[in-house]
Amino acid sequence: MIALKEKITSLVPAAAFDEAAIPTVTVAASEYKQLAQQLRNDADLQFNYLLCMTGMDFGDSLGVVILLESTTHLHQIYVKTVTADRENPYIPSVSDIWDTARINEREVFDFFGIRFTGHPDMRRLFLRNDWVGYPLRKDYDAGEALNPVPTENEDIRDTTLTYEALPDGAIAARERTVFESEEYVVNVGPQHPATHGVLHFRVSLEGETVKKVDVNCGYIHRGIEKLCEKLTYPQTLGYTDRLDYLGSHQNRHALCMCIEEALGLEIPDRVKYIRTIMDELQRLSSHLLFWSCLCMDLGALTAFFYGFRDREKVLNMMEETTGGRLIQNYNVIGGVSADIHPNLVSRIKEFLTYLPPMLKEYRDVFTGNVIAQQRMKGIGVLDTATAISYGVTGPSGRASGWACDTRKRKPYAAYDKVEFKEAVRTEGDSFARYLVRIDEIEQSLHILEQLVDNIPEGDYAVKTKPVIKLPEGCFFKSVEASRGEFGVYIESRGDKNPYRMKFRSPCLPLVDVVDMLSRDGKIADLIAIGGTLDYVVPDIDR
Amino acid sequence: MKYEDFKDNEALEQLRASGTNIIMGSLDKLIDWGRSNSLWPLTFATSCCGIEYMAVGAARYDFSRFGFEVTRASPRQSDFIMVAGTIVHKMAPVLKRLYDQMAEPKYVIAMGACAISGGPFKDSYHVVNGVDTIIPVDVYMPGCPPRPEALLYALMQLQRKVKVEKFFGGVNRKEKKPEITQVID
Numbered sequence A: 001m002i003a004l005k006e007k008i009t010s011l012v013p014a015a016a017f018d019e020a021a022i023p024t025v026t027v028a029a030s031e032y033k034q035l036a037q038q039l040r041n042d043a044d045l046q047f048n049y050l051l052c053m054t055g056m057d058f059g060d061s062l063g064v065v066i067l068l069e070s071t072t073h074l075h076q077i078y079v080k081t082v083t084a085d086r087e088n089p090y091i092p093s094v095s096d097i098w099d100t101a102r103i104n105e106r107e108v109f110d111f112f113g114i115r116f117t118g119h120p121d122m123r124r125l126f127l128r129n130d131w132v133g134y135p136l137r138k139d140y141d142a143g144e145a146l147n148p149v150p151t152e153n154e155d156i157r158d159t160t161l162t163y164e165a166l167p168d169g170a171i172a173a174r175e176r177t178v179f180e181s182e183e184y185v186v187n188v189g190p191q192h193p194a195t196h197g198v199l200h201f202r203v204s205l206e207g208e209t210v211k212k213v214d215v216n217c218g219y220i221h222r223g224i225e226k227l228c229e230k231l232t233y234p235q236t237l238g239y240t241d242r243l244d245y246l247g248s249h250q251n252r253h254a255l256c257m258c259i260e261e262a263l264g265l266e267i268p269d270r271v272k273y274i275r276t277i278m279d280e281l282q283r284l285s286s287h288l289l290f291w292s293c294l295c296m297d298l299g300a301l302t303a304f305f306y307g308f309r310d311r312e313k314v315l316n317m318m319e320e321t322t323g324g325r326l327i328q329n330y331n332v333i334g335g336v337s338a339d340i341h342p343n344l345v346s347r348i349k350e351f352l353t354y355l356p357p358m359l360k361e362y363r364d365v366f367t368g369n370v371i372a373q374q375r376m377k378g379i380g381v382l383d384t385a386t387a388i389s390y391g392v393t394g395p396s397g398r399a400s401g402w403a404c405d406t407r408k409r410k411p412y413a414a415y416d417k418v419e420f421k422e423a424v425r426t427e428g429d430s431f432a433r434y435l436v437r438i439d440e441i442e443q444s445l446h447i448l449e450q451l452v453d454n455i456p457e458g459d460y461a462v463k464t465k466p467v468i469k470l471p472e473g474c475f476f477k478s479v480e481a482s483r484g485e486f487g488v489y490i491e492s493r494g495d496k497n498p499y500r501m502k503f504r505s506p507c508l509p510l511v512d513v514v515d516m517l518s519r520d521g522k523i524a525d526l527i528a529i530g531g532t533l534d535y536v537v538p539d540i541d542r
Numbered sequence B: 001m002k003y004e005d006f007k008d009n010e011a012l013e014q015l016r017a018s019g020t021n022i023i024m025g026s027l028d029k030l031i032d033w034g035r036s037n038s039l040w041p042l043t044f045a046t047s048c049c050g051i052e053y054m055a056v057g058a059a060r061y062d063f064s065r066f067g068f069e070v071t072r073a074s075p076r077q078s079d080f081i082m083v084a085g086t087i088v089h090k091m092a093p094v095l096k097r098l099y100d101q102m103a104e105p106k107y108v109i110a111m112g113a114c115a116i117s118g119g120p121f122k123d124s125y126h127v128v129n130g131v132d133t134i135i136p137v138d139v140y141m142p143g144c145p146p147r148p149e150a151l152l153y154a155l156m157q158l159q160r161k162v163k164v165e166k167f168f169g170g171v172n173r174k175e176k177k178p179e180i181t182q183v184i185d
Helices: A002-011 A029-041 A101-112 A224-230 A233-241 A245-263 A269-297 A301-322 A344-367 A370-376 A384-390 A394-399 A430-452 A507-512 A514-518 A523-533 A537-541 B012-016 B022-036 B049-057 B092-101 B112-117 B148-163
Strands: A016-018 A024-028 A049-057 A062-069 A076-083 A090-092 A115-117 A159-165 A171-177 A184-188 A200-206 A209-216 A473-481 A484-492 A500-504 B080-084 B107-111 B139-141
Touching: A002 A016, A002 A029, A024 A029, A029 A076, A029 A090, A049 A076, A049 A101, A049 A484, A049 A500, A062 A101, A062 A484, A076 A090, A090 A159, A101 A115, A101 A507, A115 A159, A200 A523, A209 A514, A209 A523, A224 A233, A224 A500, A233 A245, A245 A269, A245 A473, A245 A484, A269 A301, A269 A344, A269 A430, A269 A523, A301 A344, A301 B049, A344 A370, A344 A430, A370 A430, A370 A523, A384 A394, A394 A430, A394 A484, A430 A523, A484 A507, A507 A514, A507 A537, A514 A523, B022 B148, B049 B080, B049 B112, B049 B148, B080 B092, B080 B112, B107 B112, B107 B148, B112 B139, B139 B148
Parallel strands: A024 A076, A090 A115, B080 B107, B107 B139
Antiparallel strands: A016 A024, A049 A062, A062 A076, A159 A171, A184 A200, A200 A209, A473 A484, A484 A500
8 A cells, every 4th residue: 555655656746645445546637647547557556447437526626536456466546536617627538548438438428527538439428419417417407397308319410529638728629420421320229129128239331241339328327326316325225226137136235335334334244144145146047047038139049938947946036035036125234134034045955956957958958059159159259458448347357368256356245255266268259258157157056055054143134323324435345246346436425325326337348348349240240249248238327 | 816806906898888789799809809819019128127027928927828929029010018117218209109110009018116107216317207108008017126927917907908999889980070169268
């Protein structure tokens, strides 16, 4: 930590350094880019993974907080920069340093109106082009009169603006074309069965070959982050389940842990074990659904029924304990809402013997299938460095050779007490992404096997105060959700509701790489790529 | 569920109580029997409810037992749209267009709290508070998300609704335009 501080003050003397569990560096907007470059390239620092970018409205000023991590040194740091100009806020873009910043900065622009100089594509990401105002600003007027429910389809523009900072301090806007007028652009979505929800791809085609994909998100943007600002901490929990509904338990786990750590609550071992078991059950259900849907997307309808048959068994187990099939609402601050059902242990044991023969069947039916292999092998190759730069975590990142499992890197709950293998492959293609998930099903079973007999006795929740107030400061906690690293960033001002709550979505980077992966491939490969990336659209849009 | 309870909520069958011509009535019955048992949904889901919708399509709940199995990817070929999930501002015109593209007769089921009223997101700046503000809804299905059993129940209620329709009598007879006798300023 001290070395980190010395290093940074030597790089940028004007930076304010705040020591905490994760240190914060505050710099002026003019020095922000230079610091970012040094943080990324310095051999002792190597912050090559931009974990989370949060736009902020501090009341009198606007700003950005980025959370960086180094995959070699495993240290983390917040970098904060602000601009006092609320009318025309400009901040230098870091999109040429970390690729994932490109889509994140568009999100910040959409929500706060901060324009990033040097960013190639300053369009709104989620909201319509004709949207008035920037909704996550504190002074935003959410009235129906300003932005009524539209009746006309959106006028999608083929041009975008980029802003450049001139040497004399002025800003020059330049128009850039997304699609040329002679390009043949086909819409895939927003209502398309293979986009797994309401996602809109604009695909430029040359015959059958994909030349470019432009992602248009926001068809299920529900404004959860803004909603959370008005609610008390226990009330915000419910929204996390509905972000990525196939990782509802894990998402809620992240938020509960973040609040518990901020409060300094000591969590009983029993709770940690129960949460870990539920996380793994959730992962099983999610990966089984992934398998079913991918097979169905690639034309194997029978597999869909096989996968769902086995998934129902997992749902049964979860339902008995939590009361919910899909959305469980099980974690609460300080523990879980009810003790486990007496049948859970025996049912899990039964399932541990049930699933392995089914997995063999899966392999026989689909993995070994010539058509399936031809449609996935060598399709959509993502290499390790690009995966890190784009922040592609989870099974997709691990298929590209990045050992990014949060359960291993930053163990939480009971993951430090179990032994399991991190499924990593190096091919980086669709087939590797598929195989990693199948391997993870086996590893989840292995984890459950170790936990199920050793659940310690004790309370299933600790008592908390009736009104939960977090101390002032910013808090971040991430878990390994079914699709990657899901993080929660809370900025607290000491009130009973958060000042800003940001969810680090694992699916946003996934949809960001679709363009790169599907370029110069066939249009049919877009389906295989989307299927194996396995994004969930409400998690992208939040 | 008992049959009396199934018919408990509203007396839809009252609509046929007045009686019809025996030949026309029998033809109506035949057509309604056929249509109500082959209602094809549109493959459409925006969020969480869509997963339960898929679960109903799979082996355990299996809505093909009641004739719903052919989910259509094109609105032109579907009979009803299941609005499964939150509808937001950006999606509203798209949903309207999908509904407009469907061929008559068409039906709408609002699945889950979000589709009924905006649900947990009703205070949001970007969420439509109920799809019935955009398109007419035939069956409302509460829950967050509704259980598959609830979904089957809602589908059967829709079948009930289809079964009381009149093809040769009643609805299809062109009504005269109401004569305007007095213009009120």
